[in-house]
Amino acid sequence: MSQDAPIVLAEEVHRRFGPQGVEGEVLRGASLRVEAGELVALVGRSGSGKSTLLHILGGLDRDFTGRVSLFGHQLGPGPGQLSDAALSRLRNSHIGFVFQAFHLLDHLSCLENVLLPNSFADAPLAPAAAAERAREVLSRVGLGGRETARPAELSGGQRQRVAIARALFFRPQLLLCDEPTGNLDVETGQRIIELFTQLSSEEKLTLILVTHEVRVASVARRLLRMEDGRPVPATLDELSRAGAALAPAAAPAAKPEAQS
Amino acid sequence: MKAQKLARLIGRSVARAPRPFALSVFGITVGIAALSFFLALSLGMQRRVLSRIFPIGRVEVVPPRTSLDTGALGALDTLGSLLGGGPQPLGDSTISALRAHPDVALVSPRMKVSFAVRGWGGEKIVGRTVGLELFIDGIDPQAITEPTSPAQFRDYEDPHGPFCTEDKNCREGTYCSWDRNQCEPPVPVLISPFLMELYNGSIAKTHGLPRINGFLLGQLRGTVFTAELGKSWIPRTTPGGTPRQRKMMLVGVSDQAMPLGITVPLPYVKRWNALYAGERASREFSSLTVQIKEGRSPTGVVDLVRKLGYTVEDNGAEQAGLAVTLITALFVLVSLSTLVVAAGSVTHTFFRAISERRHELGVMRAVGASRLDIFLLLLGEAVLIGLIGGVLGLGIARLFAIGIDYLSRVALPEFPFKPTSYFWFSAGLCLLSVGFSILTCLLGALWPARAAARLSPAAALSSRA
Numbered sequence: 209m210s211q212d213a214p215i216v217l218a219e220e221v222h223r224r225f226g227p228q229g230v231e232g233e234v235l236r237g238a239s240l241r242v243e244a245g246e247l248v249a250l251v252g253r254s255g256s257g258k259s260t261l262l263h264i265l266g267g268l269d270r271d272f273t274g275r276v277s278l279f280g281h282q283l284g285p286g287p288g289q290l291s292d293a294a295l296s297r298l299r300n301s302h303i304g305f306v307f308q309a310f311h312l313l314d315h316l317s318c319l320e321n322v323l324l325p326n327s328f329a330d331a332p333l334a335p336a337a338a339a340e341r342a343r344e345v346l347s348r349v350g351l352g353g354r355e356t357a358r359p360a361e362l363s364g365g366q367r368q369r370v371a372i373a374r375a376l377f378f379r380p381q382l383l384l385c386d387e388p389t390g391n392l393d394v395e396t397g398q399r400i401i402e403l404f405t406q407l408s409s410e411e412k413l414t415l416i417l418v419t420h421e422v423r424v425a426s427v428a429r430r431l432l433r434m435e436d437g438r439p440v441p442a443t444l445d446e447l448s449r450a451g452a453a454l455a456p457a458a459a460p461a462a463k464p465e466a467q468s
Numbered sequence: 469m470k471a472q473k474l475a476r477l478i479g480r481s482v483a484r485a486p487r488p489f490a491l492s493v494f495g496i497t498v499g500i501a502a503l504s505f506f507l508a509l510s511l512g513m514q515r516r517v518l519s520r521i522f523p524i525g526r527v528e529v530v531p532p533r534t535s536l537d538t539g540a541l542g543a544l545d546t547l548g549s550l551l552g553g554g555p556q557p558l559g560d561s562t563i564s565a566l567r568a569h570p571d572v573a574l575v576s577p578r579m580k581v582s583f584a585v586r587g588w589g590g591e592k593i594v595g596r597t598v599g600l601e602l603f604i605d606g607i608d609p610q611a612i613t614e615p616t617s618p619a620q621f622r623d624y625e626d627p628h629g630p631f632c633t634e635d636k637n638c639r640e641g642t643y644c645s646w647d648r649n650q651c652e653p654p655v656p657v658l659i660s661p662f663l664m665e666l667y668n669g670s671i672a673k674t675h676g677l678p679r680i681n682g683f684l685l686g687q688l689r690g691t692v693f694t695a696e697l698g699k700s701w702i703p704r705t706t707p708g709g710t711p712r713q714r715k716m717m718l719v720g721v722s723d724q725a726m727p728l729g730i731t732v733p734l735p736y737v738k739r740w741n742a743l744y745a746g747e748r749a750s751r752e753f754s755s756l757t758v759q760i761k762e763g764r765s766p767t768g769v770v771d772l773v774r775k776l777g778y779t780v781e782d783n784g785a786e787q788a789g790l791a792v793t794l795i796t797a798l799f800v801l802v803s804l805s806t807l808v809v810a811a812g813s814v815t816h817t818f819f820r821a822i823s824e825r826r827h828e829l830g831v832m833r834a835v836g837a838s839r840l841d842i843f844l845l846l847l848g849e850a851v852l853i854g855l856i857g858g859v860l861g862l863g864i865a866r867l868f869a870i871g872i873d874y875l876s877r878v879a880l881p882e883f884p885f886k887p888t889s890y891f892w893f894s895a896g897l898c899l900l901s902v903g904f905s906i907l908t909c910l911l912g913a914l915w916p917a918r919a920a921a922r923l924s925p926a927a928a929l930s931s932r933a
Contacts, residue, residue: 260926268834269926293838300836311831311929315484327473328836374835 213280215382215414216242216265221274223260234260235272236437244381247408247415249425251447252434258418259386261439265416266303266384267295278303279381297330304375308387310367312359312374319355322346322374329378345373349403365396372403382414383407389424401427422447474841478848485821489849492817493857495810496905500861503803504893504901505868510796512891527766528781529566529756529773531558558753558778565776566758571768574759576611576724579737579752580604582745583709584700587716589693601701603729606737611757612658612722620719623735624653647712654692654717655732660725669883679882691718698744709744724757755781807908810857814850814912822846822920829920830928843921850913851906858905862898869893 218240226232234257242248252258263269264276267283267290276283279302281290290298305311312321322342326332333341346352349369359367368388375383385404389397405427408415419425426444433442433450482489558577566575581604590598609622630637630651632644638651645652668679680688692715699711716732725731742750758773760766770780822829829842837845869891876890 263926263929266834268929269924271924293840296833296836296838296841299834305834307929309929311827311834313828313831315480320480324832325835327477328832328838328841332470332473 213277214241215244215246215279216240216416217275217277218261218265219275221261221264221272221276223257223264223269223272234437235264237274238438240265240432240439242414242416244414245408245412246430247405247417247428248430248432249417249419249428250432250434250439251419251422251425251442254420256434257437258434258439261434262384262386262416262418266305267299268305270295296328300325300329301378302381304372304378304380304383306368306371306375306383306385306388308390310359310364310371310391312367312370314359317356317358318346318351318362318370318373319343321359321370322377324374325377341377342373345376346370348376349373363396364392365400368392368396368400369403372400372407376407376411379411380413382416385415385417387419388417389419389421397421397424474844474848477845478852481825481845481849482852485824488817488821489853492810492814492853492909493860495813496807496853496857496909497860497864499803499807499810499908500858500901500905501864501868502806502861503800503904504862504897505865505891506796506799506803507897507901508865508869508891508893509799510792511894511897512887512889513792515892516887516889525760525762525766527758527760527769527773529558529562529758529778530754530781532777532779557751558756559751562753562776562778563756566756566769566772569769569772571761571764571766572758573761574611574757576608576757576759577734577753578726578755578757579606579734579741579750580754581606581737582741582749583698584702585695585697586699586701587693587695589691592688592691599701602695603726604695604732604737605726605729605754606732606734607724607757609733611724611759620717621656621658621733623733624656625736625739626650626652643715645712645714647710654715655695655736656719657716658720658722658725658731659718660727660731661721661723662727663725663729664721666728669886673882688718689720692716693718697740807904811908811912814853814909815916818846818850818913818916819919822916822923826923826928829923830925830930833923833925834929839921842923843917846917846920847910847913850909850917853913854906854909855902857909858902861905862893862901865901866893 218238221235221238222233223235224233234255238257238261240261250258250261260269264272264283265278267278270284273285275286278298281294281298282288283290283295313324316324319339319342322345323338326338326342332338343352343355346355346369349372351366351369351373354362354366359370362370368391372388383404388404389400392400401424404415404417407413415428417424417428422444425431425447431442431444431447432439433447434440563575563577566572585602585604586599587602588597588599590596612621628650629642629648631649632638632651633649635644638644642651642653644650664680667677671677672679695714695716697712697714698709716730722731738750758766758769760769773780829837832842832845869889873889873891876886877888880886
């Protein structure tokens with residue numbers, strides 16, 4: 209990867225769901241360039257394709273047309289694209305994901321959830337070192353002492369913190385967050401956002417934040433809005449004016465974060 | 469992914485959802501229990517029963533039948549023999565020809581006593597003297613491979629033995645032969661296990677006599693009885709020479725011994741036949757026992773025997789073996805169909821498990837699991853199911869076998885060749901059963917595992933968005 213190469217580069221990306229010829233093209237020529245250390249917020253209505261774009265950028269969805277490169281590696285389609293094994297290694301060591309639904313494994317403890325990436329690493333940390341690192345990141349997100357707790361025993365905010373700790377385990381260069389506060393109440397969501405800004409500056413992370421909340425997007429240094437299947441630059445004022453239109457259908461929020 | 473980590477992930481997956489796992493294990497266990505039970509029964513029947521009745525790896529060569537009852541071919545053989553073009557009687561040249569075959573380990577000639585012999589004795593066994601018509605054959609002492617007093621089974625006759633007029637003139641272990649007036653040891657005799665089984669299963673039972681077991685056999689070894697050569701209990705039998713009495717001593721049991729009669733060292737029979745039945749009878753063997761080298765097929769030797777113009781004696785072993793094999797094949801087919809159903813159940817369980825675990829698999833993919841990791845993870849679970857199912861199935865089959873052996877011991881009457889166990893769980897069978905169990909599970913899980921590995925991480929994660 210060259211020094212000047214962007215972390216993420218997407219050009220003319222198209223993604224269609226459902227059969228050809230039927231309405232269902234979510235991305236229509238989406239292009240995006242994200243440089244190292246940027247904190248980018250991608251805002252859009254529900255169904256506008258922002259999560260789809262994030263999945264494609266993270267290599268979770270490869271069923272698209274156009275060009276996407278990640279850390280200088282071609283995700284595809286076409287010749288020279290990363291193999292599944294190589295892309296998996298890249299996800300494991302260079303990218304962290306934080307999802308709206310937390311995506312923790314309920315049968316594992318907090319510590320085991322955080323340790324999960326180590327199970328699939330090419331050069332995994334030794335058990336003692338891995339446990340030490342997992343405790344360190346849990347402590348970093350404010351969950352020191354909750355290592356043995358199961359996800360079901362935690363509040364929504366705490367679960368999201370475990371998910372963030374898991375994403376940080378291998379010190380990724382890129383953090384992809386899909387509606388990270390979507391299932392949280394306002395106060396808990398605010399704390400999570402503060403954590404992201406803190407991580408962005410302290411850990412020199414490149415962060416792409418997908419959200420429908422203008423309040424959350426406001427922490428980003430660069431704002432994009434999904435329009436007609438493409439991300440376009442936006443300002444905070446524009447987003448504020450369109451705030452009501454961006455809001456998704458009411459969804460039940462997780463229980464408020466426990467005061468600990 | 470490292471094997472240790474894979475094993476840990478498999479363990480966690482199983483612990484997370486033990487019920488479908490247990491259901492799959494149950495199906496495989498039933499199939500493997502049935503398969504290993506019937507295979508062990510077949511092996512046991514062949515090893516513990518059939519091989520005792522029909523020794524394996526051995527071919528009995530006899531001269532071709534000359535009667536017309538063998539049909540046109542027999543008639544042609546007879547005609548050929550009469551014209552001098554047929555096979556030679558079994559003699560030294562036949563032995564040499566057979567010994568030259570690469571699959572032959574040993575050729576030992578047998579010669580039947582060609583005249584009447586009667587015997588009496590048995591006070592030690594039945595409490596009174598019993599007289600019997602004796603059927604005797606002679607074999608080369610070197611053909612005896614079992615440790616049944618082989619040193620004692622040899623030719624003791626010495627034409628220059630010490631002179632005597634009565635037994636007390638002779639040293640211990642020898643007697644005075646009244647026709648030659650010289651001291652000589654008794655003729656060593658072997659009996660076959662078949663004869664023992666026949667005695668134990670029929671004669672001992674019907675006449676209330678003690679059964680011959682290992683201990684009693686030890687006691688019987690050394691039992692001396694009298695044989696009278698050239699004399700019969702049947703009055704009309706014409707003796708071929710002056711009757712002579714010989715002491716005989718039981719020295720052991722060998723499956724090389726004549727099934728319904730007694731076996732003595734070959735030189736005795738040669739001398740006796742020359743004396744009572746003529747020189748020709750002392751040169752022609754009644755049969756040749758050909759021992760095949762271990763692990764070799766007797767087919768080549770059988771072909772050579774036929775080429776030389778002789779016949780391989782059909783003792784029914786082939787038919788009995790075939791019957792056991794066919795019955796086993798039938799049961800194995802039933803067991804295999806159970807395993808096919810079990811494999812189908814594994815496939816169904818895995819597809820259901822994958823559907824329930826879509827989210828988990830998506831998370832694993834997101835944090836760095838490759839398609840191969842997911843594929844191996846699921847196949848690893850299948851291996852675990854197969855391993856547990858195989859071991860449990862084998863254990864259940866073993867328990868059933870122990871139960872049946874116990875029932876046979878306590879509920880079935882004694883009969884010839886009644887085994888202590890009908891089953892043989894060889895190491896090979898155990899490995900095969902567990903291996904087959906694992907293979908079945910792997911095959912059952914292959915399709916679902918492939919489908920799971922091809923699952924798009926984004927789609928899998930969306931299942932719980």
